[in-house]
Amino acid sequence: MINIEDVHKRFGDNEVLRGVNAKIEKGEVVCIIGPSGSGKSTILRCVNGLEHYHKGRITINDQLVDSNAKNISKLRTQIAMVFQRFNLFPHRTALENIMEGPIYVKGESKAEAKEHALELLNSMGLADKENAYPPSLSGGQQQRVAIARALAMRPEAILFDEPTSALDPELVGDVLKVMVRLAREGMTMMVVTHEMEFAREVADRVLFFDHGVIVEEGKTADVLNQPQHPRTQDFLQRVLNPIRP
Amino acid sequence: MSTMWSQAGNYLPILLEGVKGTIILTAGSLALSTVLGLIWALMRVSGNKWLATLSEWIINILRGIPIIVILFYIYFVMPDIGFSLSAMQAGIIGLGLAYSAYQSENFRAGIEAVDKGQIEAALAMGMSWPTTMRRVVLPQAFRMTLPPYGNTMIMMLKDSSQASTITVAELAMQGKLLALSTFDNKTVFTMVALIYLVMCLPLILFVKHLERRESKK
Numbered sequence: 219m220i221n222i223e224d225v226h227k228r229f230g231d232n233e234v235l236r237g238v239n240a241k242i243e244k245g246e247v248v249c250i251i252g253p254s255g256s257g258k259s260t261i262l263r264c265v266n267g268l269e270h271y272h273k274g275r276i277t278i279n280d281q282l283v284d285s286n287a288k289n290i291s292k293l294r295t296q297i298a299m300v301f302q303r304f305n306l307f308p309h310r311t312a313l314e315n316i317m318e319g320p321i322y323v324k325g326e327s328k329a330e331a332k333e334h335a336l337e338l339l340n341s342m343g344l345a346d347k348e349n350a351y352p353p354s355l356s357g358g359q360q361q362r363v364a365i366a367r368a369l370a371m372r373p374e375a376i377l378f379d380e381p382t383s384a385l386d387p388e389l390v391g392d393v394l395k396v397m398v399r400l401a402r403e404g405m406t407m408m409v410v411t412h413e414m415e416f417a418r419e420v421a422d423r424v425l426f427f428d429h430g431v432i433v434e435e436g437k438t439a440d441v442l443n444q445p446q447h448p449r450t451q452d453f454l455q456r457v458l459n460p461i462r463p
Numbered sequence: 464m465s466t467m468w469s470q471a472g473n474y475l476p477i478l479l480e481g482v483k484g485t486i487i488l489t490a491g492s493l494a495l496s497t498v499l500g501l502i503w504a505l506m507r508v509s510g511n512k513w514l515a516t517l518s519e520w521i522i523n524i525l526r527g528i529p530i531i532v533i534l535f536y537i538y539f540v541m542p543d544i545g546f547s548l549s550a551m552q553a554g555i556i557g558l559g560l561a562y563s564a565y566q567s568e569n570f571r572a573g574i575e576a577v578d579k580g581q582i583e584a585a586l587a588m589g590m591s592w593p594t595t596m597r598r599v600v601l602p603q604a605f606r607m608t609l610p611p612y613g614n615t616m617i618m619m620l621k622d623s624s625q626a627s628t629i630t631v632a633e634l635a636m637q638g639k640l641l642a643l644s645t646f647d648n649k650t651v652f653t654m655v656a657l658i659y660l661v662m663c664l665p666l667i668l669f670v671k672h673l674e675r676r677e678s679k680k
Contacts, residue, residue, distance in 0.1 A: 268583055295589035305584035309602050319588040322598055371588055 219244045219375065219406060220265060220297075225274035227260055227430075234260050235271065236430035242375070247407045249417040249438070252427030253453060258410045261427075262377045265408065266297045279374070295323060298368035302380040304360040306352040312339065312363045313348040316370045324371065331370070338366040342396060358389030362396055375406035382413060414457060418442060426450045467650050474641055478654055481637030485662070488554050488623045488633050493616060495559025500566025505596065507567070508574050518567070525564035530625050533557045538629040554626035554633075562619055569611045573604035613670030617663055624659075634658060 220242040227235035234257045242248050250258045263269040265276055267285035276283040278293055306315050316335035320326040326334075339348055342362040352360055361381055368376050378397070382390045394416050401407060401420035411417065417424055417438055424441040426434040426449075434447040445451045506518035525533075537560075538553035548556070577600050585595040627636035638655035642648045 266587055268587060291586075291589045291591055293589075294587055299584075299587040301580060301584065303580055305578075305580040307581065307584070307599055309606075318598065319590075322594055323589045367588070 219279060220408070221275070221277045221280075222261065222265070223275045225261065225264060225271050225276060227257075227264060227269060227271045234430050235264070237274070238430070238432060240425060240432065240435075242406065242408060244374070244406055245404045246422050247401045247405075247409070247420050248423050248425060249421040250408065250410045250425045250427060251412070251414075251417070251453070251457075252433075256427040257430040258425075258427040259379050262299075262379050262408060262410055265377060266294050266299055268299075291323075295319075295371055296374045297377060298371050298373035298375075299377045299379065300361070300364050300368050300381050302383050304352070304357070304364045304384075306360055306364055306367070308352050311349050311351055312344065312355070315352070315363055316367045319367065319371045335366070335370060338369055339363070342366050343392075356389060357385045358392045361385065361393045365393070365396055365400075369400075375408065376400070378407065378409040378411070380410050380412070382411070412457060414442060414454075426453065428453070467653075470645070470647060470650060471654060474645075474647075474651060474654060477641055478634065478637055478651075478658060481632060481634035482658060482662070484551070484631060484633035484637070485620070485623050488551065488558065488626055488631060489616075489620045491551075491555035492558035492562060492623070493619055495555060496562035496566045496615075496619070499559065499563035500570055503563060503567035504570035504574060507571050510592070522564045522567055525561055528561075530558065530561045530622060531628055533561050534626060534629050550626070550629050550631045553629055554623070554631040557629075558619065558623060558626065562615065562622075565615060566612075569608055569615065570604065572611075573608035574600055576607050577603045609673045610670060613666060613673055617666045617670070620662060620666065621659065 220240075222238055222240040225235050225238045226233065234255075236257075238257070238261055240248075240261075250262070252258050260269060264271045265278070265283065267283050267290045270285045278297060281289070281293055283293060284290065306312075307318065310318065313332070313335050316338055317328070317331040320331040320334065321328060336345075336348065339345055342365065344359060344362055344366075347355060347359060347363070352363070355363065365376075365381075381397070382393050385393065390413070394413060397407070397409070397416065398420050409416070409421070421438045423435060424438050425432050426441060426445075426447070428449050434441060434445060434450045441450065442454065445454055503518045503522055506514040507522075509515065534554065534557040537548065537557045538550065541548060541553070581599050581603065582595060585599040586592075590598070623633055624635035626633055627639065630636070634655060638651050642651040645651065
């Protein structure tokens with residue numbers, strides 16, 4: 219469904235992606251791990267055209283992703299994105315945040331959008347928060363509203379860019395539980411994350427990024443339990459046992 | 464003191480005529496400068512290099528010419544090339560143009576202060592650029608722009624007096640004519656100053672109210 223072929227991207231002289239190849243099938247959950255600055259968020263942002271790439275090809279259902287092309291808005295409606303810092307609209311209530319896309323992008327009626335939005339809020343355990351403004355919600359609640367906002371577009375896939383990195387530790391679980399449920403329901407997901415437990419639980423595959431390339435990839439259990447590449451071994455060692463030498 | 468104010472009752476109706484002119488002039492040029500300022504600001508942030516450069520030049524030219532010269536140009540030079548305007552029309556257009564440059568910089572500052580993540584979230588859900596502006600960026604920029612907008616309103620009210628130089632019958636002009644015909648400079652100009660102050664007061668309070676509201680957030 220998502221095809222990434224030899225993608226290169228640089229910021230000035232800094233080459234952040236140096237030939238990335240990956241294929242994500244429908245219904246697959248793929249976790250992207252790696253040290254910071256390895257290009258894992260950048261590739262996610264290239265997939266929905268928030269970043270322009272300089273070389274290579276990305277396609278979604280065989281349609282080319284080009285951030286300057288006219289059809290980019292249409293393509294983005296098929297691929298939702300959840301951000302590290304939520305990026306909810308602070309001037310609109312939780313419910314209005316979720317209804318925004320269906321009404322102003324897809325042209326759904328208000329009644330139709332509201333019914334779906336209430337359903338989604340309810341499934342996130344936030345039925346009582348429909349009239350709350352984002353600044354009055356906790357980080358965990360905001361991220362769940364953001365996931366509901368993504369789902370409201372009925373996307374074919376969702377990109378998660380470190381969705382729990384900005385949360386207090388005790389709120390991470392609420393968000394991960396929602397993501398596990400989505401994965402089990404068959405949603406196609408690309409997840410940039412440091413949550414290895416989440417990866418173990420639901421990811422079909424893991425891609426390990428380092429210095430702008432995929433150094434190692436494979437079935438989740440294989441990569442996490444028997445990493446082959448020394449850099450993967452080193453990274454996992456640091457993440458899983460942060461205080462041991 | 465009593466001699467100074469004895470004629471005030473006779474002067475007031477003439478000066479109030481001028482107040483009417485000042486209000487029409489200020490309201491008209493405020494509306495025009497708001498619309499033009501918004502257009503310049505949107506061109507500037509459109510992401511289109513040509514539009515952005517054009518807007519930058521318009522703003523620099525308008526900022527670099529004194530208001531009084533812009534007024535002279537519109538009122539005295541335009542008729543030469545076939546556009547005859549009444550003094551009031553020329554005043555509104557001149558002040559509106561001149562102030563559109565400042566309005567635009569206010570609006571642009573407000574737009575650029577909106578978190579980039581907001582724009583990314585809107586674009587990522589498939590919103591077009593115009594819809595992103597209308598639904599996400601401008602409503603948030605509007606709040607930040609209000610206090611400087613209030614200040615601009617006060618400055619415009621006072622600068623509307625410059626239109627007296629092209630014979631617009633506003634407050635300063637009426638005052639000058641009245642003073643010339645009565646030689647009662649002290650009374651007339653004290654009254655003119657007080658009337659300007661009274662007109663500014665509601666605006667000053669409005670700005671203060673907005674600033675207080677913003678600081679509570």
